[in-house]
Amino acid sequence: MNQSSPKLTTPTTPNLVGKRKKTFFSHSDIESQLQNLSLYSDISSAGSGSNDHVGLHGLGPIIRNIHISKQQDAYLRYLKKFISQKESEIEAVCRKHYQDFIGSVDRLLSVRRGINSLRSQVITLDSSIQSNGSSLADSKVDLLEAKKVALNIDDTLETIQACLRVLSLSRKVKDQISNQRFYSALRSLDELEFLHLKPLLSFATFAQYLGEALPDERIRVREEVTRQLNGWLYEARESSRSLGRFAIEGIEIRSRRWKSRKDRIRRNDTASLALLVDINTPVEVAVSERYEYNPIDHPDCQIDFNPLYTAIHIYDTLESKEELQRSFKDDRRAQAHLILSSIPNPPLSLDFINGLIETIIGFFIIESHVLRTTMGFRNQSEVDSLWVEISDRVSKVMMDEVKTLEDLETLMDIKNSLLVFTQIIESYDYSVHQLNEVLLTIAKKCTRMLEEKFTNDFDQIVSEDDYQPMVVNDQDELSKVVEVSFLPESGSWSEKEISKQGFPCSLPFSQTYPLCCIDIRNFISQYFGFVEGLGSIYRGSDDVLRKRLDSLLTEKISNSIYKRVEKTRNLSQLSQILLNLMFFKNACVSVEDMLHQLKINPRAGDMRLDSLQSFQTTLKFAQDSIQTQINYKINDFFELASYDWTEESSSSSEDQQTVEEDPNIYLVECNNYLGTLMTNVLIVVPNDLQELVSIGAWSYISQRLWSFLIDPNPPEISDRGLMVLLTDAKFAGDQAKRIKNVELDESFGELVQTIQLLKSPDAGGYLDDYYRKLKYSLVKPQKLENCILKVMKYLSRDKGDSKSARIDGLESVLKAIQNA
Numbered sequence: 067m068n069q070s071s072p073k074l075t076t077p078t079t080p081n082l083v084g085k086r087k088k089t090f091f092s093h094s095d096i097e098s099q100l101q102n103l104s105l106y107s108d109i110s111s112a113g114s115g116s117n118d119h120v121g122l123h124g125l126g127p128i129i130r131n132i133h134i135s136k137q138q139d140a141y142l143r144y145l146k147k148f149i150s151q152k153e154s155e156i157e158a159v160c161r162k163h164y165q166d167f168i169g170s171v172d173r174l175l176s177v178r179r180g181i182n183s184l185r186s187q188v189i190t191l192d193s194s195i196q197s198n199g200s201s202l203a204d205s206k207v208d209l210l211e212a213k214k215v216a217l218n219i220d221d222t223l224e225t226i227q228a229c230l231r232v233l234s235l236s237r238k239v240k241d242q243i244s245n246q247r248f249y250s251a252l253r254s255l256d257e258l259e260f261l262h263l264k265p266l267l268s269f270a271t272f273a274q275y276l277g278e279a280l281p282d283e284r285i286r287v288r289e290e291v292t293r294q295l296n297g298w299l300y301e302a303r304e305s306s307r308s309l310g311r312f313a314i315e316g317i318e319i320r321s322r323r324w325k326s327r328k329d330r331i332r333r334n335d336t337a338s339l340a341l342l343v344d345i346n347t348p349v350e351v352a353v354s355e356r357y358e359y360n361p362i363d364h365p366d367c368q369i370d371f372n373p374l375y376t377a378i379h380i381y382d383t384l385e386s387k388e389e390l391q392r393s394f395k396d397d398r399r400a401q402a403h404l405i406l407s408s409i410p411n412p413p414l415s416l417d418f419i420n421g422l423i424e425t426i427i428g429f430f431i432i433e434s435h436v437l438r439t440t441m442g443f444r445n446q447s448e449v450d451s452l453w454v455e456i457s458d459r460v461s462k463v464m465m466d467e468v469k470t471l472e473d474l475e476t477l478m479d480i481k482n483s484l485l486v487f488t489q490i491i492e493s494y495d496y497s498v499h500q501l502n503e504v505l506l507t508i509a510k511k512c513t514r515m516l517e518e519k520f521t522n523d524f525d526q527i528v529s530e531d532d533y534q535p536m537v538v539n540d541q542d543e544l545s546k547v548v549e550v551s552f553l554p555e556s557g558s559w560s561e562k563e564i565s566k567q568g569f570p571c572s573l574p575f576s577q578t579y580p581l582c583c584i585d586i587r588n589f590i591s592q593y594f595g596f597v598e599g600l601g602s603i604y605r606g607s608d609d610v611l612r613k614r615l616d617s618l619l620t621e622k623i624s625n626s627i628y629k630r631v632e633k634t635r636n637l638s639q640l641s642q643i644l645l646n647l648m649f650f651k652n653a654c655v656s657v658e659d660m661l662h663q664l665k666i667n668p669r670a671g672d673m674r675l676d677s678l679q680s681f682q683t684t685l686k687f688a689q690d691s692i693q694t695q696i697n698y699k700i701n702d703f704f705e706l707a708s709y710d711w712t713e714e715s716s717s718s719s720e721d722q723q724t725v726e727e728d729p730n731i732y733l734v735e736c737n738n739y740l741g742t743l744m745t746n747v748l749i750v751v752p753n754d755l756q757e758l759v760s761i762g763a764w765s766y767i768s769q770r771l772w773s774f775l776i777d778p779n780p781p782e783i784s785d786r787g788l789m790v791l792l793t794d795a796k797f798a799g800d801q802a803k804r805i806k807n808v809e810l811d812e813s814f815g816e817l818v819q820t821i822q823l824l825k826s827p828d829a830g831g832y833l834d835d836y837y838r839k840l841k842y843s844l845v846k847p848q849k850l851e852n853c854i855l856k857v858m859k860y861l862s863r864d865k866g867d868s869k870s871a872r873i874d875g876l877e878s879v880l881k882a883i884q885n886a
Contacts, residue, residue, distance in 0.1 A: 126191075129184070129187070129188045129191060129192075130191075132188070133188075133191075133192055133195070138188075145181065149177070149178075149181070152174065152177070153174060156170035156171065156173075156174055287380065287384075288380065288381070288384060288386070291373075291376060291377045291380045291381070292377070294373040294376065294377065295373055295374060295377040295390075295394075296397075297373065298370070298371075298373035298374055298377075299397050299398075299401070301368070301369065301370075302369055302401075302432055303401050303404075305367070305368050305369050305428065306424075306425045306426075306427075306428030306429045306432065307421060307424045307425045307428055308366070308367070308368075308424075308428070309361055309362070309364075309367060309369060309427070309428035309431055309432070310361075310423065310424030310425060310426070310427030310428035310429075310431070310490075311424050311428075312361035312364040312366070312367060313361040313427050313428070313431055313490050314424065314427065314486050314490065315361075316361055317486055317489050317490050317493075318486065361431060362431065362435055369432065371435065371436075371439070374436065374440075375439075375440070377390060378390065378440055378443050387443070391443060391444075391445075394443075394444070395444075395445075395448055398433070398452070399452060401429070402429065402452050402455065402456055405422070405425055405426060405429065405456070406455075406456060406459050408422075409422065409459070409460075409463055412463070412466045412467045412470055413467065413470060413471075414463070414467050416476060416479050416480070416483075419464075419467075419480060419483060420483055422460070423483055423484070423486075423487045426456060426460065426487070427487065427490050427491065430449075430452075430453060430491060430494060430496060431490075431494065433449045433452070434449075434494040434495075437449060450496075450497075453491075453496050453497070454497075457496075457497070457498075457500050457501060458500065460501070461500040461501060461503065461504050464480070464484065464504045465504055465507065467480070468480070468504065468507055468508055468511060472515070474512060474515055474516065474519065474592070477508055477511065477512050477515070477596075478512065478592075478595060478596060480508065481505060481508045481509070481512065481596060484501060484504060484505055484508070485505060485598075485599045485600070487501065488501045488502060488505065489599070502603045505600055505603060505604075506600070506603055506604060508596075509596055509597055509600055509604050509607075512596040513593065513596065513597075513610065513614060516589060516592055516593060516596070516614075517614050517617070517618065520585050520588075520589050520618055520622075521618065521621075521622050523585050524582060524585060524618060524622035524623055524626070525622060525626060527577075527578055527581045527582055527585070528578060528582075528622070528623060528626040528627060528630060529626070529630075531576050531577055531578040532576070532639075533576050533578070533630075533634075533638075533639040533642040533643055533646070534576055534638075534639075534642060535572045535573055535574065535575070535576060535642065535750065536572075536573040536575060536576055536577045536579075536580070537570050537571065537572050537573070538569070538570065538571050538573065539569055539570045539571075540569055541565075541569070544564070544565065544569075544571060547573065547580050548561050548564065548565070550580055550583050550584045550587060551575075551579060551580045551583045551649075552583055552586075552649070552652060552653035552656040552657070553649075553652075554652050559574055559649070574645050574649070574750060575642075575645055575646050575649050576642050576646055578646055579646050579649050579650065579653075582623055582650075582653075583653060586615070586618075586619075586653070586657060589614075589615060589618065590611070590615065590657075590660065590661070590664070593611050593614070594611075594664060597611075608661070608665040608673070611661065612661060612673050612674075612675065615657070615661075615675070615677075616675050616676050616677050619650075619654065619657075619675065619677035619680070619681075620676065620677040620680040623650065623677075623681075624647075624650070624677060624680040624681050624683075624684045625680070625684075627643060627646070627647065627684055627688075628683075628684045628687055630643065631643055631684070631687055631688050631691050632691075634691070635695060637692060637695050637696070637743065637747050637748070638747050640688060640691055640692045640695065641692065641747060641748050641750055641751050642750070643688050644685065644688045644689060644692065644751060644755065645750055645751065647681055647684055647685040647688055648685065648752070650681045651678060651681045651682060651685065654675050654677055654678040654681060655678070657675060658673050658674060658675055658678075661673040689755065689758065689759075692748075692759060693759060693762040693763070693766075696740075696743065696759065696762070696763050696766075697762075697763070697766045699739065700736055700763060700766055700767060700770065701770075703732045703733070703735060703736035703739070704732065704736075704770050706731075706732040706735075707730060707732050707733075708730075708732075709730075709774070709780075709787060709790060709791070710786070710787065711774075711780040711782065711783045711784060711787040711860075712782060712783075712784050712787070712860065713784055713786040713787060714784065714786060728793070729793050729794045729796075729797035729798075730790070730793075730794050733767075733794050733797060733798060734797075736767065737797075737798075737801050740760065740763050740764075744756055744759075744760060757805060757807075760805050761805055761807050761809075761810055764798065764801070764802040764805065764810055764814075765809075765810060765813065767798050767802075768798065768802075768810070768813045768814055768817060771791065771794060771795055771798060771817055772817055772849070774791055775791075775817075775820065775821075775824075775849070775852065775853045775856070776849055776852045776853060777852075780856070781856065781859065782856050782857075782859040782860040783824075783856045783857055783860055784860050785825060785860075788821050788824055788825050788857070789825070791821055792818065792821040792822065792825070795814060795817045795818050795821060796818055798814060799811070799814030799815065799817070799818060802814055812844060815844045816844040816845060816846060816849075819841070819842050819843075819844045819845045820842075820845050820849065820850065820853060822841075822842075823841075823842050823845055823850075824853055824854070824857045824876075827871070827872050827875075828875060829854075829872065829875035829876045829879055830874070830875030830876075830878045830879060831875075832845070832879050833878060833879060833882055847882075847883045847886060850879065850880075850883055851880060851883055851884070854876050854879060854880045854883075855880070857876060858873055858876050858877070858880075861873050861876075
């Protein structure tokens with residue numbers, strides 16, 4: 067363990083201020099120091115085995131103090147006394163303990179050797195101190211002189227370094243300007259002027275010249291920045307079109323993505339309010355945030371805004387920002403006027419319109435970016451003023467262009483370009499009200515032109531059709547027809563059933579139907595193409611489509627077919643028209659479903675088509691026309707009828723039987739005609755319509771047979787005539803029964819019973835309720851009057867007893883009818 071050096075006891079004599087006083091040691095001080103030295107020597111000797119180094123270390127301060135106090139002799143005397151004292155102590159100890167005495171002797175000898183060594187060292191140290199003191203004084207004088215020289219050298223070096231820094235900084239300013247580090251150059255100029263030149267101005271002439279040149283350097287920096295800004299303005303003008311093209315690519319991708327999302331929603335819920343959301347609405351913007359696209363960040367965009375930012379920063383540093391703002395405002399307005407001056411008078415090519423739109427989009431994207439990134443450099447009102455000026459001119463030019471255009475495809479292309487234009491501009495918070503007016507005008511004109519185009523198409527299709535079943539020769543032709551036609555989902559006319567037929571395949575409709583279906587689909591598709599993206603400005607577009615389509619279906623198909631039916635006498639064509647109309651009725655339902663699925667506004671009202679009722683009316687008219695034509699033919703057969711209404715009855719029962727068994731030939735031929743008509747001409751007509759036609763035909767036959775009894779002609783009828791008519795009535799009734807129509811059966815049944823009543827010798831029995839219900843339950847009194855008069859007129863020619871009784875019976879029935 068290390069021990070600390072013994073401490074010297076400081077003298078009690080105080081020191082005087084300003085004058086060094088000799089240190090004086092009293093007897094007690096010297097004795098205390100020797101005791102401490104001895105004690106320390108013992109401890110050190112016991113711990114390390116050698117005390118030479120430690121003793122010297124402890125003696126140094128003591129010897130120095132002795133030398134300073136000039137007490138060498140006194141110290142030696144006390145040292146001898148101390149030694150004698152210690153020897154006495156040793157001797158006393160030795161008397162008691164011999165071994166301790168021997169050890170003490172050894173230690174005493176060691177102390178003696180240390181004293182001798184200490185004495186020698188004190189003498190050597192004293193001489194060394196005296197010699198070094200004189201040389202130290204000489205060195206101190208030399209040191210002071212050297213410090214003065216060094217100080218002068220430092221001042222010189224510092225001045226030279228300051229000059230070199232000025233020159234280096236001046237060269238650095240030129241390099242920074244050359245390297246377009248303008249702000250650093252200005253900072254360096256300020257540092258040069260206010261920090262480095264001022265200390266040199268009093269004695270360095272070149273510093274004065276350099277200080278006078280600093281304003282010129284600032285002007286040079288400003289000119290370089292201005293030159294770069296002018297280059298940037300030219301580059302921005304030249305790159306505006308490509309920037310606009312990048313923006314259009316971005317909005318088209320965004321529109322396709324949003325349209326795909328809306329289509330998925332529409333498939334699940336056609337009434338979803340999400341279908342009302344268009345591009346640039348808050349919902350769409352929020353959804354599209356993760357696909358954020360900035361055309362300025364496009365890899366091929368060559369517009370670097372750093373020259374503008376640098377110019378703003380430098381001018382601001384030079385306290386000339388307002389001047390730069392005025393200059394920039396004038397330059398951009400001049401560029402805007404240059405864009406407007408490039409617009410020629412209509413007509414304009416589509417390529418020019420697209421180029422103009424791309425340039426304007428790029429121009430205002432740059433303006434928007436400058437507004438957003440320069441913090442007050444560009445004024446919003448100035449940019450809005452520019453936009454109003456350009457939008458006014460573009461809207462007017464486009465309005466004039468639209469008025470002169472009569473090509474639907476060109477109008478569609480212009481509409482799409484303007485729609486993209488408004489979507490992009492609106493996304494940068496510019497007003498698009500005037501452009502929307504142009505779009506609305508285009509949409510309305512396109513709708514009108516579209517209606518005119520399809521009006522002509524429908525007129526041509528209906529007028530040129532031969533109304534014969536359409537024939538397809540292979541599966542490819544059939545697939546094309548089925549794909550465009552609106553067919554029922556089930557039944558004999560469904561796609562599945564039609565496809566089962568072999569080839570060549572005769573379709574149930576003529577070519578009018580698929581051609582009209584194609585035009586209906588095209589009209590709907592092209593209409594939605596015109597109004598796509600205009601849902602927010604073209605209010606009621608769904609209802610407009612419904613009304614326009616309703617008008618086309620009613621006026622150009624249904625009414626045109628109605629007129630065609632009026633001119634048609636051919637039953638085969640009328641049957642085909644009838645089938646076509648049934649398909650058109652089905653098409654109306656399918657079109658209603660299509661409109662409901664495709665409607666732009668899910669809140670739009672019911673998409674019911676009034677044309678459905680129009681087709682129903684035309685269908686009924688076609689059915690009536692078929693019936694009329696058949697009735698005309700039945701009339702032709704009845705014109706061939708050769709009844710002898712006054713022929714006398716034969717007394718031979720065989721002759722009467724023969725008359726009863728053979729109907730008139732005209733009626734047989736009429737029946738054959740109706741059979742052939744149903745199995746050949748009307749075979750394509752559905753069974754229910756065939757049945758209605760048959761019912762109508764036999765009802766008309768019934769009416770014609772009745773007319774013989776109730777019409778003024780013939781004026782009288784003999785029993786033989788009644789017998790012939792009865793045979794024909796029974797024959798017609800038997801044929802009509804195959805239709806299984808109750809009303810028709812009752813009509814012929816009434817005719818037969820009426821004839822039988824007129825032939826009966828007991829006609830008066832009709833007045834008896836029981837008898838009437840038993841034999842003449844179908845006979846109606848309202849028709850009996852003329853019939854009875856005709857028979858009575860014939861019977862009144864020859865009044866026999868039997869005839870008189872019969873006449874009486876008929877007269878009683880007649881009176882009862884007249885009095886009823």
